[in-house]
Amino acid sequence: MATKCNIMTDSCCDFSAEEVEEAGIAWIPYTYTEAGKEDGLSGYDDLFQSRSAHEFYAAIKGGACPMTSQPSQIAYEQAFERVLATGVPTVHFCLSSGISGSYNGAVTALDRVREKHGGTLPTPIYVVDCLIGSTTQNLFIHRAVQKRDEGLTAEELVAWAEDARFHVHTIFMVDNLDALHRGGRIPKSVAVVGGMLDVKPLLTFRLDGSLAVMGVARGRRKAMRKMRDFYEALHLPTCEENAVAIGDADCAGDGDSLRASLLAGDGDLKVYRSTIGPTIGCHVGPDMLSCCFWGEDRRTPGFDDSKSKGKASK
Incomplete structure (x- = not known):
């Protein structure tokens, strides 16, 4: 047809x-x-x-x-x-x-x-x-x-x-915020977070489509656990489809590890695996890792991913 x-x-x-x-x-x-x-x-x-x-x-x-x-x-x-x-x-x-x-x-x-x-x-x-x-x-x-x-x-x-x-939820980790600041995507005052020793910034999209730092984690392993926690707190398998998208910027091992972790909790989960393309890659740099999925309407009054703020913080 x-x-x-x-x-x-x-x-x-x-x-x-x-x-x-x-x-x-x-x-x-x-x-x-x-x-x-x-x-x-x-x-x-x-x-x-x-x-x-x-x-x-x-x-x-x-x-x-x-x-x-x-x-x-x-x-x-x-x-x-x-x-x-x-x-x-x-x-x-x-x-x-x-x-x-x-x-x-x-x-x-x-x-x-x-x-x-x-x-x-x-x-x-x-x-x-x-x-x-x-x-x-x-x-x-x-x-x-x-x-x-x-x-x-x-x-x-x-x-x-x-x-x-507005039902798509995003959390992604970058090694630092220098490239995003250089490209004008975040202000200098926010970029200093990425200068801290071994701190991995965790970001998301606001309702207006701009970027916001939602937390930090000490090291990649802890950051990946925060990403999994964010998914578990907000994912709704009945919203659109029981699916998650995981993207990486030349760190496929981390992406595959996150995929395995999520599948261990839900064998029916559909996982889309992708590579962060050059356009976004110019602004986030190597080793970005992202996790995106369907969930509650982010326009709900008072909803600003507050359910996971504690889990996505330092």
Whole structure:
């Protein structure tokens, strides 16, 4: 049965090239470049097709400091024209506007495409701000594909997405906060937390899609236990699907260890394993580990992950 809508997203979804093809979704790449260096770490975020994750993160460990760029207006317009040519309504899911300007860029580009078609598109295209990114976006897009395959129209998929994005819970660990501060994702006053000896910051997404430090842990092992505790406190297997997404930035052993720990408590749990892509990787650095899952509505009055604050603190 033919689907009633197309799905498009950006390379921050942390799908592999094989996964996007199997899921039948269109995607648009970010780019990254190391300014002032002819032989610097630069390229398209092509889902690690031209450069392996290990090669990318090894370069950063070696001192590379690449910065990222969202898709250009021309790239967005060309992508929208391609999905228009299919004659099938399309929903484009963007990386959080709280950490990137890509959502506004996509909306502007879509307005330009609409103008080229006389003010009305022959087939609808919708742009949705996910208010999440990376591993969380991976979990979200996997579910969106399932909803598409269940027969949802584009309008129904948009309505689902604008509610479901607030049921995704995120906790991720970074080695330090320097890269996030350098990229403007967090203020300097917050970045000093990462300078403490062997302290691993734990972060999450706010409702507006920006990042927040929710706690710290002494060392990676304790941080991973905090991540498991966070999952156990807030995961609702009856919300959307009994699934968790675990992503890593060239620390697959830690990701696999967390996966085994969660499966030990629930053998029916579906686990999506992903690698943190270059775009997010430029800002979080090597050894990031993330855990994302479905749970209670984060818009609930008074709900700010308070149920787990004690478990995600130092």
